[in-house]
Amino acid sequence: SSPLDKEQMQGLRGIREFLKVRTSYDVLPLSFRLVVLDNDLLIKKSLNILLQNGIVSAPLWDSRNSAFAGLLTSTDYINVIQYYCQFPEEIDQVDKFRLSSLREIERRIGVVPLETVSVHPMRPLYEACRRMLRTRARRIPLVDTDDETGRETVVSVITQYRILKFIAVNNEQHTVLLKKPVRDIGLGTYSSLATATMGSSVLDVIDLMVKHNISAVPIVDQNFKLLNVFEAVDVIPCIKGGAYEELASTVGDALSRRADDFGGIYICGEDDRLDSIFDTIRKSRVHRLVVVDDDSRLKGIISLSDILKYVLLFGEEEDDIRQVGTMI
């Protein structure tokens, strides 16, 4: 292997060692707020609460049993939309659904419920990362047990972005070693890309996200030039106030409803390297990078899970992976 390969491997090992000696708790800022929603809340009301707080997800609390009841994410709203599409005559019903009905909705539309995973905040961060990759969860709640009452408490939620940012901020000595172009390390997806145009309906795009099990669809023009990205979280403002009929409107309309503080989309080229991607993650709230050529034509997409997977697993012995797999 070339010196470049050696350095790359050295960087990756450094990061993996770091993740093994830090805990999920270390990722949390000194002070933070956590919005937890009661499972009895109407789904319709939960939308406003998320929007008002500028968040896209929240842990659910079952106050009857004083227990953690899962994580509310944009996938749940997409499920509600699918339910509405399958049973349009039940729109009045849809308005009366509570967060506790989400499992029933999953069952009725026939989707496999996401595994409810959580990790203990004091376990190694490496373990949380492996569990995220294994279950494809994009965020994991940190659940602790109260010593006195023996009850579960949700401490916080860690996301792929927070972990990657934590790596970026604390591992500059390792990330500078990651000098191989993303093209050479095969980071991201470059074929069978799911795309849509500004004139596509929001429902069509949601359909693509469900079918491909992805959280974003690049929006391109007729020459495949990148115009924008429609993200799973963009459905939240679309159905605010129970206006499900607006889902028939265009992606262009929906994207104009984005909050003023929308962070923008991030692009890179195939010659870019992971060290510069980590620079971007260090500075900005990145959810994915869209790979474009010099004419801004869409080439590929690099998700945070692609990055996390590469950082954790590239070059690992199969045996090691299996061993850790059974451990977690």
Ligand code: ADP
């Ligand atoms: P994340 O898990 O970080 O939220 P996604 O669910 O969007 O990311 O991505 C899951 C996988 O699908 C990744 O390997 C990513 O490269 C790929 N992918 C993401 N978006 C698309 C798309 N529009 N078309 C094809 N593949 C995609």
